[in-house]
Amino acid sequence: MERKIVLSLFYMGVVTAVVGVIITTLTYYAFFRREIRENLAHECQLVADCYDSGDPITELDKFTGEELRITLIKKDGTVLFESKADSQGMPNHLDRPEIKSAIENGSGTDTRFSDTIGTEDYYYALRLDDGNILRVSIKADSIFALFERSLVIILVIIGGIIIVSMIASMKLTDKLISPFKKIPDMLRTNQAASDADIYPEIVPLVEEIRSVRNAQSEMRQEFTANVSHELKTPLTSISGYAEVIENGMAQGEDCRRFAGKIRSESARMLTLISDIIRLSELDSADGESMSDEIDLVEVAMECREQLEPLAAQKSIDISVSGEAEKILGCRTEIHELIYNLADNAIKYNRSGGNIEITVSGKTLTVEDTGIGIPSDDIPRIFERFYRADKSRSRARGGTGLGLSIVRHIAQRHDAQISVESTVNVGTKITVIFK
Numbered sequence: 053m054e055r056k057i058v059l060s061l062f063y064m065g066v067v068t069a070v071v072g073v074i075i076t077t078l079t080y081y082a083f084f085r086r087e088i089r090e091n092l093a094h095e096c097q098l099v100a101d102c103y104d105s106g107d108p109i110t111e112l113d114k115f116t117g118e119e120l121r122i123t124l125i126k127k128d129g130t131v132l133f134e135s136k137a138d139s140q141g142m143p144n145h146l147d148r149p150e151i152k153s154a155i156e157n158g159s160g161t162d163t164r165f166s167d168t169i170g171t172e173d174y175y176y177a178l179r180l181d182d183g184n185i186l187r188v189s190i191k192a193d194s195i196f197a198l199f200e201r202s203l204v205i206i207l208v209i210i211g212g213i214i215i216v217s218m219i220a221s222m223k224l225t226d227k228l229i230s231p232f233k234k235i236p237d238m239l240r241t242n243q244a245a246s247d248a249d250i251y252p253e254i255v256p257l258v259e260e261i262r263s264v265r266n267a268q269s270e271m272r273q274e275f276t277a278n279v280s281h282e283l284k285t286p287l288t289s290i291s292g293y294a295e296v297i298e299n300g301m302a303q304g305e306d307c308r309r310f311a312g313k314i315r316s317e318s319a320r321m322l323t324l325i326s327d328i329i330r331l332s333e334l335d336s337a338d339g340e341s342m343s344d345e346i347d348l349v350e351v352a353m354e355c356r357e358q359l360e361p362l363a364a365q366k367s368i369d370i371s372v373s374g375e376a377e378k379i380l381g382c383r384t385e386i387h388e389l390i391y392n393l394a395d396n397a398i399k400y401n402r403s404g405g406n407i408e409i410t411v412s413g414k415t416l417t418v419e420d421t422g423i424g425i426p427s428d429d430i431p432r433i434f435e436r437f438y439r440a441d442k443s444r445s446r447a448r449g450g451t452g453l454g455l456s457i458v459r460h461i462a463q464r465h466d467a468q469i470s471v472e473s474t475v476n477v478g479t480k481i482t483v484i485f486k
């Protein structure tokens with residue numbers, strides 16, 4: 053951004069300089085022309101006064117110099133006198149704009165590029181009392197010659213302006229940017245944004261960053277506390293059972309039973325750890341391809357097959373129906389999403405219950421005939437470690453992370469999730485993909 057601002061300011065400076073030089077030259081040129089014209093009219097009047105007072109034509113010679121050229125033209129256009137050439141060979145002058153205008157209006161003026169490169173001829177013509185036309189003319193630098201003559205000065209000025217705008221743009225940018233550079237320091241030191249020397253317009257942004265950061269830090273702390281707690285519970289049991297076995301207090305069948313407990317608690321810890329790993333993978337998931345073409349019915353069928361043994365233990369029937377429109381995303385993640393929803397539908401179902409997985413276009417619903425979720429808990433079930441029914445979740449090996457994973461995957465696929473549930477009747481979770 054800094055570079056961009058420096059460059060923009062610099063270009064602005066240079067463009068202004070160049071435009072300025074052009075405008076100045078043009079204005080100067082316009083003044084210069086006006087001055088010449090006025091002088092020329094004045095001189096013409098002087099000569100005319102002499103002529104009218106009866107001086108002979110030849111006297112006109114005394115007015116001509118290096119610069120001034122005098123021509124006397126008859127009404128019919130014939131040249132009577134020409135100071136810079138022989139009037140004999142001169143063509144008829146009636147077609148010259150300044151002569152035409154002088155005949156009609158009493159005076160006329162014109163400027164034409166002369167034969168000499170870089171100069172212009174200025175003409176002023178006046179109708180005399182005897183009807184003849186007196187014309188004076190002078191050569192002056194054209195705008196190109198003016199430009200050329202002042203080129204060195206122009207270049208020096210432009211060069212100077214370039215250097216000045218370069219330094220000024222860098223200094224100005226530094227000044228503009230410096231309040232932004234203070235933000236990281238301010239965030240680090242927890243200094244109030246309103247006290248710091250920054251633009252008032254960015255104070256709300258800084259406050260927002262700070263509150264998001266604080267919220268994130270709180271979430272992290274809460275998550276760490278939850279993880280520690282969740283790991284501590286099975287570890288305490290494991291250590292307890294192991295101690296009993298170690299002390300020789302458990303014999304024969306008890307010993308085997310305790311070993312079984314140790315194994316199931318370890319399994320629970322492993323599930324928990326793999327769920328936590330999965331969540332953090334999803335948090336920073338960019339490796340996985342999101343461009344698989346996925347048929348939701350096909351994936352639902354796979355999940356049903358995998359969960360069938362678990363469902364059979366509780367005599368639960370899982371049905372998959374409907375027709376899918378293919379969606380784009382990560383197949384592994386969609387599998388995980390449907391698997392977690394169906395797994396919950398089994399975990400929180402009653403014996404002999406039903407689960408219906410229905411697909412319609414890009415909408416998937418998983419409906420069960422289970423214990424349902426109290427309406428107060430519904431908004432929170434997607435939070436990490438939140439369990440509506442704590443004892444049942446633990447007893448069934450739940451980690452409280454399954455629906456967090458589901459929500460994460462849905463977000464990554466731009467999908468909407470909604471929950472409808474009635475306690476003791478069942479739960480219906482709908483996921484709408486785009």
Ligand code: ADP
Binds near residue numbers: 422433434451
């Ligand atoms: P868990 O591992 O405890 O199942 P989840 O994140 O998958 O964790 O679900 C969070 C909570 O939501 C569960 O503890 C449970 O109380 C409730 N829940 C989820 N799905 C269902 C369902 N189909 N029926 C009833 N309650 C459910």
